[in-house]
Structures are given as C-alpha cells and as structure tokens.
Amino acid sequence: MSTFERTHPAPLLPLLYEPMVRRALEEDLGRAGDLTTDSVVPPGATARAALVTRQLGCVAGLEVGLSAFTMLDPSISITRTTRDGHMVAPGDSLAVIVGAARTILSGERVCLNLLGRLCGIATTARAAVEAVRGTHARITGTRKTTPGLRIVEKYAKRVGGALNHRFGLDDGVLIKDNHIVAAGGLKPAVLRARAAAGHMVKIEVEVDTLEQLDEALTLPIDAVLLDNMPPDMLREAVRRVDGRVITEASGGITPDTVAEVAATGVDMISLGWLTHSVPVLDIGLDFDPTGTRKPPSGLD
Amino acid sequence: MSTFERTHPAPLLPLLYEPMVRRALEEDLGRAGDLTTDSVVPPGATARAALVTRQLGCVAGLEVGLSAFTMLDPSISITRTTRDGHMVAPGDSLAVIVGAARTILSGERVCLNLLGRLCGIATTARAAVEAVRGTHARITGTRKTTPGLRIVEKYAKRVGGALNHRFGLDDGVLIKDNHIVAAGGLKPAVLRARAAAGHMVKIEVEVDTLEQLDEALTLPIDAVLLDNMPPDMLREAVRRVDGRVITEASGGITPDTVAEVAATGVDMISLGWLTHSVPVLDIGLDFDPTGTRKPPSGLD
Amino acid sequence: MSTFERTHPAPLLPLLYEPMVRRALEEDLGRAGDLTTDSVVPPGATARAALVTRQLGCVAGLEVGLSAFTMLDPSISITRTTRDGHMVAPGDSLAVIVGAARTILSGERVCLNLLGRLCGIATTARAAVEAVRGTHARITGTRKTTPGLRIVEKYAKRVGGALNHRFGLDDGVLIKDNHIVAAGGLKPAVLRARAAAGHMVKIEVEVDTLEQLDEALTLPIDAVLLDNMPPDMLREAVRRVDGRVITEASGGITPDTVAEVAATGVDMISLGWLTHSVPVLDIGLDFDPTGTRKPPSGLD
Amino acid sequence: MSTFERTHPAPLLPLLYEPMVRRALEEDLGRAGDLTTDSVVPPGATARAALVTRQLGCVAGLEVGLSAFTMLDPSISITRTTRDGHMVAPGDSLAVIVGAARTILSGERVCLNLLGRLCGIATTARAAVEAVRGTHARITGTRKTTPGLRIVEKYAKRVGGALNHRFGLDDGVLIKDNHIVAAGGLKPAVLRARAAAGHMVKIEVEVDTLEQLDEALTLPIDAVLLDNMPPDMLREAVRRVDGRVITEASGGITPDTVAEVAATGVDMISLGWLTHSVPVLDIGLDFDPTGTRKPPSGLD
Amino acid sequence: MSTFERTHPAPLLPLLYEPMVRRALEEDLGRAGDLTTDSVVPPGATARAALVTRQLGCVAGLEVGLSAFTMLDPSISITRTTRDGHMVAPGDSLAVIVGAARTILSGERVCLNLLGRLCGIATTARAAVEAVRGTHARITGTRKTTPGLRIVEKYAKRVGGALNHRFGLDDGVLIKDNHIVAAGGLKPAVLRARAAAGHMVKIEVEVDTLEQLDEALTLPIDAVLLDNMPPDMLREAVRRVDGRVITEASGGITPDTVAEVAATGVDMISLGWLTHSVPVLDIGLDFDPTGTRKPPSGLD
C-alpha cells in the first residue's frame, strides 16, 4: 500500500463546504457588495493573479479557498500549481487565477481567510507528525475546532498527516470525569454506554490515574485517554494496557514535549492546539500581469 | 463622558449571533446527539458547574457562549460572575450553571469553543491597546476574521478596547495597490469612488511611499493606510499629512513593535493578528457540586 | 444497571428535530394557512382533544409530534398520558391537548403524520426485538430511512428496543462488494481504511461466502456483515468467527425468518424494513369535550 | 386528447426538489463524508453501474433520485433506460451511471432511498387505479404524506395515475366533523367558508350519515366526502347527490374493497395508504462493468 | 352570521411570517448592529413610544410589524390601541411600546417598513371595496405582489375587505392567451387541465372577446376572466354567462372606473394595483414619555 492516504485524504465534496463558503462571501460582501472594486475597476478589466505563500507550509483547502472565486463568477479560470498535502516555500505560488479583475479583487479576502487558516492547521499538524516520526504514535485532534468550520478543519488536520478523533458528540463514546461522577462510577458508566451504543460505536474512557486505568481495563472498552500524565506515568500506563485497548495521551502536551510523549509508546496523541490556537499561514494574492511568478519549489 | 463605551460596547443582539450558535450546536451534536451523555447520565441528574479560566484574560462573548446551554434547554439556570470587558485571573469563574447534567455536558464544548476564542481575541486586543496607552494611536482590526464569525470577532475586538475597521467590502472604500493598477492610477480611482459612493461612505487609500502619499493628499480622501512603512517613514508621513486626513499604519506590525509604531503619531494601527492567529483563552467547565468555587478576583 | 436504556433512550433534543417539524408545518400551511379552520372556527373557541391510538403499538416521538402544536401556539396546554417506549392499546390516549380550537385543528395533520410514522417504526422494531428474545442477537437497522427524517427514525428504532447502525456514511467504515472491486481486493480495502480511519472508527466488512469470511478474519476488522446467508451458513460463519469480531446477519430477513436467523448465534441482525416499508400506527385526534376519554391501559 | 397527462404528469421542476435532495445528502454524508469510499476507492477509479429493480413496479422520481449523483458531481454521466410512468420488471435497469466510482458509491443510498419510496408510491397508486378501471371512479390521495416529502410524494401519486387532493391546508376548504362542532353547525360553517374563500377555492364537506348529506346538499358546496360509509350507503348517497356536487369516498377502504367502493358510482376515492404505509420498491445499484445489463422489458 | 370574516380575517400565524421579519431585521442590522443607538443610548435607558398614523387608513399587519420589537427583545411591553381591520385617523396611535430605548430605536424602521406597506394595501383595498358597495361585485387581487411578501400582502388585502385570488401557480388553473396558443386551442387546453387537475381545483379561462367567451362556455370551466373589456362588453358577457360560471373583470381598471365596472354585474373585479403600486400609509414612531398620546378615534 502506498502512503498516499496519509498525506492526501480524498478531496472534500463541494456539497459539504459550499454553504460555508457562501456564508463567508455573504458576510464579506454585505448588502452593497464591494464598494471599492465596483466603483474603481472598469467592468471589462481582466487580471492575472497568483496565490503566493510568504511562509513555508503545507497546502490544505486549496479547492475550498478557490471556490470563493468560482462562486462569484463561474467564468474565472484557475490553474493549480500545487495541491493539498504538498509543501510550499516562501514565494511559491499555489494557483494562478485569470479573469475579471473585479471577481479576483472581490473574492480575495474570503479565499485568503479560508486558505490561510486551513494551511496553518495542516502545517501545524504536519510539524507534529514530523516530531513523532520514528515512533509508534499517531497524531490526532480534538473537537476544539472553530464553530462552523469543523468539516474543513478536520480535513486540514488529515492533510497534515494527523488522524481524526470524533467529529462530534454523536460518533463515538468518550467518558470523561464529569460523566463518571454523574453516572455514579466508572463501571455503571461503561456498562450503560455499551448497552446503548450500536455495534459500530467505540467507547473510550478518560483516566487520570493508574488506579482508574486498572479499573477501566476490567471493563468492555476500546480505548483509554490518559489525561495529563507525565511521561513516566504514560510509560507505565502503556505497559499495563499491553495492547489490549488503544492508548491516547492528552492534556498539556506542547510542541516541545510531543516527541517525549510519543516515546512513551502510546498509540495516539491528541493535540487541541492543532485547531484552537493555530496561526494562519501567511498567503497573499499578487497581481502578476506578466506571468513571471516563480514556480513552486517542488517540495513535498 | 465616562469611558464605558470603550471597554463595554453595547451587548450583541442575540438575533445576530443565534443562528451561528445553532449551527455550532448542530455541528457538534450531529444526527445522534451526545452518545456518551445520553447513555451514561441519568435523565433526572442535575449538576452545578462553573466556567473557570486557567489564564489571565479579558472576558468577551460570555452571552454568546452561554447561549449554547440555553438553546439546548431554556430551563437551565445561569449566574454570571463577571461580564464582557472585565479581566479574570486563573481560577476565576465567569459563570455558574445549574440544571440538568445532560444539558451542561452536551453544551460544554460549543460554549467553550466560542468563549475561548472570543476571550482570546479580547485579551489580545486589550494587550495591544495597553501597549499604545499614552500615545495618540488607537488600535483597529482587519477583515482577516474567521469565516462565519465576523460579527462576534469584531465585537470581541471592541470589548478588548480596539475600534473596528470595515465590517465588509460594503461599508467603506479602501483603495489598495491592485485597485490602483486596475483603475490606471490613483487619481481616477479616487475620483470614481467619490462619484459613486454615497455621502456617508469614507474613502481610504493605501500608500507604500511618501510620493504616493503626496499624490493622495491632493485628492478628496478621508484616510490613508500607510502600508509596511518603517517608523521613521511613518513619522514623516504623519508630518506631511498634518491632520488633514486620518492616518493608519498597517503591515508587519508585531506585538513587539506596536508601541514604536504608535510613537510615530499615527491615528490608527490595524493588526490582522487580533483575529487571524490569536490563541484561545484557556477556559474550562468544572463541575462544582459544593459551590465553593473561588469568586472572581475583581480585576478590570 | 436497570434496563431503562434499552427501551427508554434519552429524549431527543428539540434542537435536533424542530427544524424538521417547522418544515412540515410550513409544508402543510403553505402561504394562506388553514383556510377551513380560519374561516369556520371562531377566534375565541377553545377545545379539548386527545391523541388516541386505534391500534396496539409502541409509543415513539410523542414530543416530536406534540411540538407541531406548541410551535404554532406556545399557549397550548398538553397533558401526556403515556411516554415513549410504552405500549398503548386501541382506544388509549397518548396525550390530551387543551387550548385554542384553531391551533388544534391546524396542527393536527402534521402531528399525526409524524407520530404515526415514528410509532409505526417503534412498534415494528419492538416486534422484531420480541421475536429474538431469549437469543443472543440484537436487532439493528440500516441507512434505509426516509430522506430528511433519519434523526427521528433512528430514535424511534431505539425506542422500540433496537440498536442503531451507522447514522451516515461518516461514522463507521462498512466495506461492501463494490468497494472491494474498486479497491482491487479485500486486503487493500481493509488496510487502506485502517490507515485512514481515526482510532474511534470501526471497520465492518460485508462477506457473501465463507471463503471471503476466512480472508476477512485475517485482517484488522471489527465486524463482519454476513450478507444473504442461509441459516446453516450463518451458523458455520459464527463458528468460524468464534467471537473474534462482531457478526451481523443481513439481507432477505423477514419477520417470519428473523427468529431462525437469531438462533444461529449471530450478534446483530439488521433489518431495512424497520424504516423503509413500515406501516404507520393508526393514531387519530379526537375532540373530547367532556374529558371522559379512556385512560391508557398501562401496558408496557 | 391523448392519455399522456394521466400517467405522465409534467416533470417536477428541480427547483422544487433540490433542497430536499441536498438535505438528504447532507444527512447521509454528515461532517466527514463517506469514510469507506474515500479511504478505500482510488481517486481516479471509474465505474459503470445500473439502477436495477428487483420487483415489478411503476417508475417515479427517476430524476429526483438521479439528482443525488449530479449534485455530488456534475461530471457524472447518466443514460436513462426508462422514465417516470413506465413499468419495469425484475432485472430491468432504470438508468446506467458512468463516472467516478467514488461519486457512485457515495450517492447510492440517497438515490435509492428516494427512488425506492417514490416508485413504491407510484406502484401502489397504479394498482389502485387498475383496481377501479372500468368504473367512473378516480383515485386520489390525502395529506397523510411523509413530512418534508409532500411535493415528491404527491407527484409520485400522479405518476401512478391517481389525482391529487389538497396539497395543504391552504388550497381548498375541507370541513370535517370537528370544524362543524366548533362552528356550531354545518350551515354556519359552510356559509362562513363561502364568505371568506376566494372564488377559486372549492369547498368540500365531510358527512357521516345520509341526513348530514341531505343538509349539505342544501348549502353552496362543491364536493362531499362520504366518510366511512359501507357500499350500500355510498350507493344511496350517490343517488341523492345526483351529480350536483362531486362525491368522494374515504375511510377504511382497503386494496380488497376499493373495487367494490368504485362500483357504487362515487366520483373520487381517497386512499391514505398510498403514502403513509406504502412499501418501497426494491431497487438496487449494480456495478456492471461490461454493460451487459438486461434492457428494460418494454412494459407500460 | 356576522360580517367579521369580511374585514377581520383570522390572524396570520407567526410561523408564517416570522422568517420574513427575521430576514428584514438581519437586513437592517447587518453585521455590526445599530451603530448609532448602541453608542449613543445608555444601556439602561427605557422609553415609551407610540406608533402613530399621519394619514387616514385601515390597519393591517399590526402583529407583523410589532414582531420586529419582540424578536429583538422578548421583554418589550406592547399595548395595542387598535387592531387589524379598524380605521385610524391622523394622530391616532396604533400601539404603545414600553421598554428598553435601544430596542425601540433599533426595531423602529423594520416595524414601520412592514406596517406602512401592509396598512397601505389594506387602505387601498378598502377604498376599492367601498367604491363597489351596493353592487354584486367583490374585489380580488392578483399575484402581482412584492417578491417575498405574498403571504402578508395577501393577508392585508383580505383585511381591507377584498378576497384573494390564487396564492400561486399551484392552487388553481388560470388559462391565459399564451397557454391557449401553446396548447393549440381553448378546448384542448381546458380538457387537458380538467384531466390533470384534482377535484378540488377550479379552472378559470381568460377571454378577450365575446366569441371566445361563447366557446369557453361550452367547456367544463368554473370561471371566466373577462380581460380588458369595456363596460358594455362586460355587461353583455355577464348576460351570456347567465350565472353558469363566475365572471371576473380584469385589466385596465382604475380607481375611477371600478364602480362602473362593478355596475356591469360581474362577480369579481381583480386589481393588480392593490399590491404592485400601492403607496405606504404614513406611520411614524413617536417618543411619548408622558403618555398623553391622543387615543384612537374609534373609527371602523
């Protein structure tokens, strides 16, 4: 099997992201549209512009971002010079857009806001994946995504090489401390979840201590989330689990400590900052009338 | 006149943010709802929980975040212990929520995703405002907001003490380099915009050099955006403008340089990172059955 | 642990079904509203009416159906005389509605269309569950639901005692014959899915023959769907699986054969007809001015 | 005049059904899309598949169902081998779909859920129409349709040869027993409706007895709904009406009794089970790489 | 039977108009809300304001307009001083609104835009009804309504005493000249419509000449629309029809000629200008801190 699945997940269906892009365009155009462009730029003017990165990063969401232009004007012409999952270096173009100057100027900000964010997430995810290369651990995310953007942010994490955790409260059972309190104990919590869940639903339990872990391992669960454990405790937890369930480290892990956590032997490391605090990748739209824009560097 | 307008803008109308919160809840609950809570937590169980910050920061969007609970369950009871515009210190609670344990657990993540982001923006904005205190400069933002969240993110910037720039392409004219190229020069661009714009619309022009500035000052404009100018050039630009139009510094300004920029005498400093790359404020939901949660520290 | 989870799943959140009920009301009221009621019934007239079943069945979706009235008129008063998961016999009332006669008449059909369908599904599911009582097998459904009603129909199946299969294409991997063809074999299909899927995602594989089953058992899967196998082959399949993965029988199973299938020892039996061809439960709305309606029979 | 109007109503406008199909696709794809197909099927793989019926039935909603594929992927290629209103026999194909294997697999279930239901309704309607052939009676439906699907279900009834009753509460007046009670009598009910209704609105009155019928015939009505009357009473009712208004039989009519009811001479017979309890037509999607699929049998 | 149905149709269900009012509020508040009020008016300020008419007119849509305030702020307090269908004279108040000054100021324009238009329509309709008083003719409208406002505009016509024609293309058959051309003649057009239409659907035919009328009267129709006929021709048409079908005059009728048309004996007169060119009723919102506003004049 090739490795394409890892860095190149299947492209997102436009049906899934178009309503979000439409809302973003409506949000930016308001009721009066682009006052500046509409009054300043002659109606017949055409332009050639390139999406150009100012930073090294991993491309993600290129089609999502470009749809801002095609939704405004289906006649716009776009040449992709890279694709999701590839790396780009400062000065590289991601795509060249040719068509009505008004369309390009009016769609620019929405395209860049989407693209910058999704590339930022993929770039961050990829860095985390690189940091744990050579270990057994896989990087995963959380539900700490931007409200309204979960579909595309989860996709961007995948592009960066991370795997996805639950997409929502409805596609997996994750029993946390507050659930255990409310249920009156770990055992009734797990047993109730097992009785109610369909056979395609996995159950993960959050544990804070090794004692809780030992209790969890007596119950019909699929995974344990080892919360806020220091490396030594993680290593001991992995030893006790001994492959019977999936182990996931979570809580307080930073870019500096992720490699150390991975070295403990855990299966999964979940990182909230892949989505909740990620800086955008600095991408701009450069008018490029002569088409002399530097081609992409061919990194991957 | 008191200063309340500065740090305490009028509360956002729920009509303006409820559809976005509803989408966030639908995004998290999916089709099956909260599998864990629904199966594990007894239907009659009640709980008391507090929104607690782990970091020092400025509160913003408290009502936006709390609406996640009340939309799920109008019978939930909420006691606010602070409000938008106030500072909170690690361990402070923002609100106490009492009601069905299921509601609290199912609404938690949407509330925190919204609240953490908006508090993060306000906190960052406030830091920038503090950094320029004592100068003439006011902090403003950009349209580099999260797609779908512009209303609430612009609000959070205001809560942090910044002013708002355009909300979209339709409530002001901002003529940038690409517009000037497409229009065939600065003068025709400004004159066309002035002819087309209503009398309530302001016109701002982006200039990169002092020569462009001089040309701009001969035209009927309201503001100049001084793009990517070093402090000395900014100071000279302010001197040349001499109060005739509003001056705005933009481009490449960092938290480290913002004070230096402010010292040049510009009227406005616009900062894209207030929204596009801001880390969330780390806020959690703590179950607090005995109600012994530390009261807020009373910072402001 | 009590058995309440089985027959009484957590109530559906109104947030999840209200948009669908609103669409149903808009669909029935059109642009002009209820011509008959609006012209014939005096504005101040009040009424008392009962939802009464004409058939023996299992209640499901009572709140969904009743929301048709409260959405039209929040002042309507409703007394529930049973609840989801309970059985009702011919003549039993499910709820008594008191308020404006116009509201009751205008909301009647939408309420009954929803309630009849959901009770029909729960009743059918419960019959299937009863048919396999005493065996190891659990009943589950499919994605053969009515477009737009998946949330409520999946809920109704749960109310009837069945478990739920996938809610959509996105919350589990189910590799069918066409996937295997497209992937070039069962092994690459499973390995690709395993590499791409998050750790909370289960993988099920459809097999038609015992040879396919043997191959599947060499791969990292969680469940096998034994498609269109006669009872003897199912029994042999269960023997070969020997508890290593979950077994699910599917295809061509009828109410007459479900018990025989259950006797083969399979873990799950999935039945498409629980949703795609289920008759409604015949429920009517009877005006009952004197309140002498027979109380529910107390079945469960 | 040809008979095409009867069995071949005008095709539904996509504008009227596309939002419903879009919701169905969103419902099935959720947030993560088709996990199985996306990970298992190579991106460039193409396929050829046929929609094939396993049962004898009347085609309806072919375009509605196929739109599930074209909405996902406008480049998909479709060859229709039959059309709405035609009969198909087991093994007949309805359409052949060629294009990206991912699209075909991801859209399959939504297409089949829609198509199976609509063909089921048309088939049932056609059987009822056949059952009364040779009599004066026409078959009509009711508002007992699936919430959200009224437009397409009413269309499918028409395809099967039935006529449509009201589409909602707003396109006709139907005065039932509860309206009469609330209005204080049949006469005031009819007179109020006549005074309020526009000149394009018909008024029908439900009667349970011959005495009520006699009273109704003294009033300015257009039709009478003869509710739950045995054949002899229906025959007498038809005699008394003597063509002055339209007669409609309703209530408790089964496939076994519909011919007997038709023989009484009533104009219309309304059947709720055409939509509320109809089994789907069993249609599948067969991959058919060699294109050797049996052509349709040419029934009509 | 009282006459209340004529001038006081049943109140519109909020479910039918609330989405439209919500869109109107979103349209006016945009992304930033009410900049003026939010910055100028102190948060705790309360106010008392009255909706006051500057012109004589018929009230319609009072609840529709007032919902602009209650949607913004459910705590607002409203006292109605008149109701739909009543006349008001210059200076009369329609309602008094007490509550947060911000709410009143922010909702004012949307309320007035809706209310002024609907009262304008009702006032115009009432004048037309008055103009034909004493004749047999009833006033009706057309589908020439404002896009998006048909529900409320049709309602306002009813409040003014007119009856409604079709609400859309789907609740009646109206065969016009272009249909006849496309169908190849009047007879095939009528017969096809009769074959396809349900038994609750009426058929009206537009005729321009008495010869067309004679042909139409040989066919199974319910009404004739006598288009652009001068009074003498209308009178002759009415004579020829002799009560067999409903007669409707249409086309080129002005406020000056409507009485003359009515005198010809036609049953219905349809007037497009009731909705497409009606001036608003001039209504304002007056702050009225002392509550000394003149009470309504008691006209009806």
Added chain:
Amino acid sequence: MSTFERTHPAPLLPLLYEPMVRRALEEDLGRAGDLTTDSVVPPGATARAALVTRQLGCVAGLEVGLSAFTMLDPSISITRTTRDGHMVAPGDSLAVIVGAARTILSGERVCLNLLGRLCGIATTARAAVEAVRGTHARITGTRKTTPGLRIVEKYAKRVGGALNHRFGLDDGVLIKDNHIVAAGGLKPAVLRARAAAGHMVKIEVEVDTLEQLDEALTLPIDAVLLDNMPPDMLREAVRRVDGRVITEASGGITPDTVAEVAATGVDMISLGWLTHSVPVLDIGLDFDPTGTRKPPSGLD
C-alpha cells in the same frame, strides 16, 4: 472620467440576489408547481417571448428579473436588447427569451414582479435626478425599502442616478431626535458616537432648527440632516454650514418641490418615496413567434 459610474453602477453579483429570487420562485410555484402550464402546454413546446414595456422608463434589474427563467431552466436562451440604466419607450423590448414554453410561462410572473418594481424605482429616481439637474444637489434614498429587497432596491436607485444613503443601521451613524433625547443632549450623543465608531464611520446629525444646527456645527460631525425645513431655512442653513460638513435635506419633499429644495444649495436630498411608494413600471411578457418585435428606441 466618463459618467458611466453615475447611471451604470457595477452589476449586482448574482450571489447577492439569487437567494431572494429563489424564494420568490418558491413562493409562486408552491408545492404543486404551475398547474396550468404543466397540464396544458405540451412538454416539447418551445416559444419565443419578449419582455416589453408599456411605459416610458429606466431599465433596472434586468439580470435580476431574467434570473427567474434561468433558475428554472439553465437551457433557456436570452437576448438582451437593452441594459440597466437605459431608457425604454412604450413598445420597446428589453429582452427576448427563447426556449421551453413551460419555462417561460412558469417564470413570467416572478420576473415581471421583480423587474417592474426595480424599473419603477429607477424611473422615479431618474426623474428626481432630472428635476435637480443643473443644481449642486444629489439625490439619495432612505432605509424605507421593501423588507427583503433592500439590496436590489438600493441598486435600482443607483441605476436611476441617485446615490445611496446607509444600507442599514450598521454602516453609518445617524443621530435623530429620539437618540438625542435618550442620550441627554446632542453633545454627549455625538461624543459617544465618535468614541465608539471606527475611523471609517461617518456621523450625521438630524437637526430641526437653526439653533440645533449651530450646536451641531461645534461638534465633530460629518453631515447634517436638515429635517422638514422650508426652502428659506434650508438656504440659511447652507449658508451657516459654509461647506464645513455635508448638508442633506429631508422630510416632506415632493416631486413638485424637489427642484426648489435643490436650489437652496444643499448637497444631498433624501427621498423616501423612491422606494416606499413607487409605482411599478408596466412591463409585460409578449409571445412573439415571428420575432417582429419593435427594437428598442435607443433612448438613454
């Protein structure tokens, strides 16, 4: 600079008006579609029809109106014979539409309702602009637009040569009498607004007397709205302002008095009747099989 900006504003983006047109089509087609056309017109029938004006007027919204046809049927073929901003005389065609007769007949009313209204607004605006030709004054509108149509109505005013005032409460500050009362005076009102508003927001103040004007001129404002002032007072106001801020006359200005108001030297004249009470331009759809329709008169 040419004058094209004045009479030919940039075309509206379809993204901004398509949802409104879609709602209008859904409103007219209802659930059953076009009963008449669907039953009467053969499916294969094609037609050629022209949009023809019966009145002299200014074209606006041609693309908005035509989109009603293309949304129903993308295969329709349209030839424009004029464009927005041009004048047409009675009998002139605006566009010729060729394609399926069903599409043309089903889309006709929605197209005409939109087009007639927008041309009516542009025609009225143009007349007002003509009336003040030769003076300094520019015509502007108000927020007294039809709920839901602000985007297109504001556009039509621009097409007619007027400028636009605020699009909503959020893109400018306009302090009126009630705001001043609530704020406790003009000065605190202006200062609070200035402190809260971004640097791209203008502040206008409504004044009723010359004394108020004098006070306003001492404050940091951008424009004064001179409300309900007679010409002499306006002239004096303009004298006192002496170009320091923009002057706008408003209130009680009629088509008969607008020239006299313009002669006072004010900068802007705002007219509510441009949108709230404008008669539609009478435009029809004429079937024109032979294509002999008179070409447009070439007015502008």
